[in-house]
Amino acid sequence: MLGMIGIVLTFAMVFGGYILAGGKLGVILHSLPYEMMMIGGAALGSFLLSNETAVIKHSLGGVVRALKGPQWREADLQDVLCLLFQLLRIAKANPIDLESHIEDPENSPIFQAFPRILADGHAVSLITDTLRSASLNYDDPYQVEEMLSQRISLMSEEAMHAPHALQNMADALPALGIVAAVLGVIKTMSAIDQPPEVLGKMIGGALVGTFLGVFLAYALVAPFAQRLQAVTKQDQSFYDVIKSVLVAGLHQHATNLCVEVGRQTAPEHVRPSYGDLENALRDLKRAA
Structure with a gap:
């Protein structure tokens, strides 16, 4: 909602x-x-040239995602x-029971609840x-922790490709606007024998390219x-929160403490309150 308001406000101002x-829109x-056509076409062409198919798809979806929010x-x-609280409880009580949940999460009642x-x-x-790796190598939790950190780091790097691609396009747009303006000046110079009122309009049209490139970019x-x-x-x-809980579980901390470590890792503006989380965990214990 704020994104749409920002777009409307920008155009209006x-x-x-x-x-x-006193400017004329004509x-x-x-x-x-x-x-x-010149600026947008060149920007789109260079965007397709410089990015892979996956990045292009993520960038197109990213525009909608940016408007919708996290x-x-x-x-x-x-x-x-x-969810992690329940899985870690099962892992500590009876690791064999955990296998059915992690091998077939689609049919797991724990996963289905979320x-x-x-x-x-x-x-x-x-x-x-x-959890599968941890069950196979509980004697070396640091190895599993390292694997988890590398995996999340790779996910973060891949997720950043789309915003970086859009930023590169934004950096190129002012220069492409100058290209369009130069072409407009070339057109104007070829009509140098025309009266001033005609040349004025042609020069104004050429400067639209510079304006459009800068406006679209910034x-x-x-x-x-x-x-x-x-x-x-x-x-x-969100995935860092998952990592924090799982890592705490690898080091054999109490399940409640593992969950609290994850809660503290969450960004403050989306962090569940301690009381709300405790009430939710209490309800799960009663249901169990």
Whole structure:
């Protein structure tokens, strides 16, 4: 919602101020289709040239994701802590019973109780693979911890490809705007024998390219890239919470302490309160 408000406010202030200052939109609107074709086409072409297919798909989806905001909310963090609490309890009480949950999470009643987490392949595989590895090598928890850290680091690096690609496009747009403006100047110089009023309009149309490149870069594409980067970082913190709980479990800490370590790792603005989490865990114990 805030993203849409920001876009509307940007357009209203820029073009509203231009009109109030006596500017005529006719010059901009006349040149806009041609300048947009040159600048937008060149930006899109260079974007396709410099990125892999996966990055392109993630970047296109990232625009929508930037507007919608982070995937994981406070309730989701509380749910994943409750999920890990149950799994770690089973792992400590009877590791054999844990096998059915981590080998077939889709049919596990514990995972099924949290459908949003179950629908995320990264979260499920992170939990199940780590618990499986830990059950095979409890004598060396540091090895499992290192593997977990490397995996999350790789996930974070891959998730950042899309915002970096959008930022690179934003950096290129002002230069592409200059290219379009230079072409407009070349066109103007070829008509140097025309009267001043004609040349004025042609020069104004050429400058639209410079304006459009700078405006698209700093008012739209760069903010989208920054917003997507912030959203991606917040979503990645969800997996850091999972890592903290699992690592604490590897070191044989009490289950309640493992969950509290994960709660403290969560960003403050989405961190479940201690009381809410305790009530949720108390309900799970009663149900068990």
